[in-house]
Amino acid sequence: MTRGKFILIEGLDRAGKTTQVNRLYERLSPNSESMKFPERSTQIGGLINEYLTNKSFQMPDQTIHLLFSSNRWERQEYIEKTLVTDKKHIVMDRYVYSGIAYSLAKEVDGMDFDWCFGCDKGLIRPDMTVFLVNSKSNDNREGFGKERYEQKCFQEKVHEKFDITFQKLATKDNTSPVQIIDVTDKSITEVEELIWKVVEPVVGAKSASNQLLRF
Ligand code: TMP
Numbered sequence: 140m141t142r143g144k145f146i147l148i149e150g151l152d153r154a155g156k157t158t159q160v161n162r163l164y165e166r167l168s169p170n171s172e173s174m175k176f177p178e179r180s181t182q183i184g185g186l187i188n189e190y191l192t193n194k195s196f197q198m199p200d201q202t203i204h205l206l207f208s209s210n211r212w213e214r215q216e217y218i219e220k221t222l223v224t225d226k227k228h229i230v231m232d233r234y235v236y237s238g239i240a241y242s243l244a245k246e247v248d249g250m251d252f253d254w255c256f257g258c259d260k261g262l263i264r265p266d267m268t269v270f271l272v273n274s275k276s277n278d279n280r281e282g283f284g285k286e287r288y289e290q291k292c293f294q295e296k297v298h299e300k301f302d303i304t305f306q307k308l309a310t311k312d313n314t315s316p317v318q319i320i321d322v323t324d325k326s327i328t329e330v331e332e333l334i335w336k337v338v339e340p341v342v343g344a345k346s347a348s349n350q351l352l353r354f
Pocket of ligand 1: 152176177191207208233234237238239241242286288289
């Protein structure tokens with residue numbers, strides 16, 4: 140087998156991403172790893188965690204954006220090793236699209252799409268992204284509101300910015316497609332099957348080489 144495939148699951152807060160990442164990871168096991176961003180266990184991740192969980196911990200919007208991106212950069216070597224050397228698939232919970240969409244939603248002067256994307260340019264790109272959309276609000280999910288960005292009107296703005304980000308980062312040859320899956324009123328198993336339907340052809344396809352895609 141050539142390299143493993145990089146599958147990313149994106150969505151708003153409490154959209155059920157983590158459950159689905161675990162389900163997909165188990166389905167691909169033992170030939171898979173699951174990862175998430177922010178990766179809170181590193182020093183940079185610790186600062187991000189403090190920012191998210193302690194609303195009185197202040198930091199400029201630019202700084203936290205760059206920290207989220209740095210957090211992705213510090214795990215690139217590991218991602219490359221997992222995909223290319225270990226030939227394992229990666230199932231990822233959040234990545235570049237979250238980084239851009241959440242920062243754009245803050246609508247800070249000067250932090251436009253190009254600024255937000257600049258620091259992520261060159262990161263390893265997923266082979267497929269699945270975006271979970273719930274047309275009903277997620278604000279009744281257990282735990283919603285605990286972290287900084289979990290506010291209904293902010294989440295609506297983030298959704299809009301995700302759409303813009305997907306459009307801007309689409310590849311002409313569709314080498315790194317984004318599949319939108321509506322999870323409204325669906326059970327965990329139903330969503331799992333919908334995800335598998337789009338992911339199975341990607342993980343089943345042989346890569347022509349070990350070459351990774353890049354943003
Ligand atoms: P989590 O709930 O998936 O751990 O994500 C924590 C929060 O961080 C969530 O509200 C989304 C936000 N986030 C960003 O703002 N920028 C990023 O680059 C990432 C990965 C997450």
